[in-house]
Amino acid sequence: MRIFERDGHTVYPIVVPANYGLETCNFYLLKHGERLTLIDAGMPDKSSWQGLMEVLEKNNFHLHDITEILLTHHHIDHVGLVNQITEKHSVPVYAHPLSIPRLKRDNEFLKMRVDFFEQLYREMDCGDQGEKQVQYLKASLEKNDNQKLAADITPIQGGMRLFDFSIIEVPGHAPDQIAFVDEARKWCFAGDQLIKHISSNAIVEPDLEGNRIQSLIDYKKSLTAFRDLNVDLVFSGHGELIDNSKQLIEARLEKMVIKSQKIKKLIKDGISTGNAVAQHLYERHYEKQFPLVMSEITGHLDALEAEGQIGKRFKSGVWFYYAV
Template sequence: MTGILLTHHHTDHIGLVNRIVSTHTIPVYAHPNAILILKRDTEYIKMRVEFFRKLYQEMGCGEIGEKQVADLHNPIILSEDNKIHCGIQQITNNQLFGFDILEIPGHAPDQVALYNKECKWLFTGNLLIGNIPSNAFIEPDFDGIRTKSIVQQKQSLEKCLSLNVDLVFSGHGMIIENPIDL
């Protein structure tokens, strides 16, 4: 089977999808929570802007926070180029392309990993990166409530640590050959 599975919604992980599907008719899959973001849903974007406006005010960020909120309205970020134009199929079960699909929020609330028990391979998106520390981002859930991203990141790392994995394919950098050491 041929298809694209998006590990999470960040633009550096979706950049070529529109180009690929414009010349190849293949399905695109994503976590159900990623679809509103990937489609640049107007109501979701408004909620996200309001979430960060309130967060930056509560944290006393002043002008810097106001600039960050203004950047969320930036036409480059919201442009059609950053929107996925094709249909996106929700990942609805725990298997795809012969891989187990694992929810691993923290870095992004919609991040998933692909695990193949036979090969002992794990594709982690940005959960584990060999050359820099993994990071959790402050994000709202779909009700506009701040996620516990650091707790989620820790739980996701523990989930992956419990697997029998020889190789980790990260979203950035080299293949990780000793993931337990990292």
């Protein structure tokens, strides 16, 4: 990806290959005045590290020139190199307050999160597939302990300014998802808020008290607010850069309405549990991408319920949905 320059600021994209249809994983070096800011930090692997080193070298920078790291959200493919960088060169790390228990791997929070998914899958009637996923989450508690960020994290949130950025909160894909908007240059660094070639998932998560966040409803609101920003270039976390964000958002919102109506139709036809809806709608992906599929269905069910289009009854530990 080429270098972008506007009004004295220069963006050096670091682009590495990524799996799961994401095409690439992107993170960015931004040179502005004396500062060299890293926005997101790739995956915790060799190719991200090499990608960073190559871009630094090619442009006559050194790791020690980085002045800070800004994180758009806590997902591992956006924070992967933070430890490796800060271990060699200590710089401030900025992230949303909701990133902190996740990035610091707060034990109590992570255990509560496993309980949250256990209850969700049980109440959605997910059976063996749900139990398998819960076992996986339990094993990850220890297995991923080495992903804990060592550096102190400085909290930043919506309404604040940092350098030439306004920080806006765009929850939905992740509860801590933020975007860095440079109004003067009409640039926006937005993590996974918007991806050009695929729909970003609104991933169901608990809040700090263990209550379900209405991810899809949040995501719709975030997309609508994002559409109204006066930016013409969105530096996305995956795939190509986005220079038509307004049209892309319209298309995404439309697609959500269609999906929502499909789900409502299934419920009208008597498919009544979250799990049954998931199996009907996602035959092929149900098993392979179970957590994402359940997230998607749960998000739509919550949104339909909030709009008064469906209702639900609790019977023998399971929610049964019906059309209104």
